[in-house]
Amino acid sequence: MGSADLRDPDPATPNVNEAVGGKTSFTAGFQRADLTVLAAPKIELGIGAASPVGYTGTGVNFMYGSGTNRSVVTDADTTDFNGSQLLVTGLLATDTVGVNGNFKITGTDLTFNGTKIGTVTSSGKGIDLAITLTASTTKATVQSLVNALRFSTTAGTSSRDLHVTLTDPTGVTSAEQLRTINKA
Numbered sequence: 001m002g003s004a005d006l007r008d009p010d011p012a013t014p015n016v017n018e019a020v021g022g023k024t025s026f027t028a029g030f031q032r033a034d035l036t037v038l039a040a041p042k043i044e045l046g047i048g049a050a051s052p053v054g055y056t057g058t059g060v061n062f063m064y065g066s067g068t069n070r071s072v073v074t075d076a077d078t079t080d081f082n083g084s085q086l087l088v089t090g091l092l093a094t095d096t097v098g099v100n101g102n103f104k105i106t107g108t109d110l111t112f113n114g115t116k117i118g119t120v121t122s123s124g125k126g127i128d129l130a131i132t133l134t135a136s137t138t139k140a141t142v143q144s145l146v147n148a149l150r151f152s153t154t155a156g157t158s159s160r161d162l163h164v165t166l167t168d169p170t171g172v173t174s175a176e177q178l179r180t181i182n183k184a
Contacts, residue, residue: 041167063147078139078168090161096152159181
């Protein structure tokens with residue numbers, strides 16, 4: 001059996017299945033492509049914040065770890081958290097998630113040491129807590145905010161699975177962190 005010659009016998013009319021050098025877009029040079037890989041923010045729960053934790057009418061810091069074992073927030077490619085969103089879901093109608101310490105929620109404003117750092121777009125009272133952060137927010141402030149999250153309820157008869165996520169300004173969301181809270 002002989003080998004077939006697959007070359008086009010007439011170079012003036014090239015075979016449609018054959019690349020013919022500089023006449024196709026495949027050989028017209030090259031273009032540079034830049035690939036940007038966006039890192040997701042990361043929330044690591046403090047190992048001192050036992051799960052489950054009890055709750056009372058006065059509330060508990062459900063993300064806070066004791067001493068140096070606090071919850072940690074990292075994001076390899078974000079230093080400016082303007083436009084980031086912190087979200088807590090899983091609340092029942094009788095539940096509230098708010099903040100404490102140097103953080104205050106007044107109406108829709110979230111302040112830290114008197115400076116507005118965010119807007120509360122969902123109140124955290126019987127529904128999700130959603131906070132959109134401003135340009136005044138640093139990574140250290142976001143980490144302090146996560147540790148300042150506080151849960152309380154007026155009628156607690158069952159456990160809650162609260163879910164916490166952080167979406168950075170590029171739109172990349174952290175893995176969901178779960179904190180189970182049981183009645184004390």
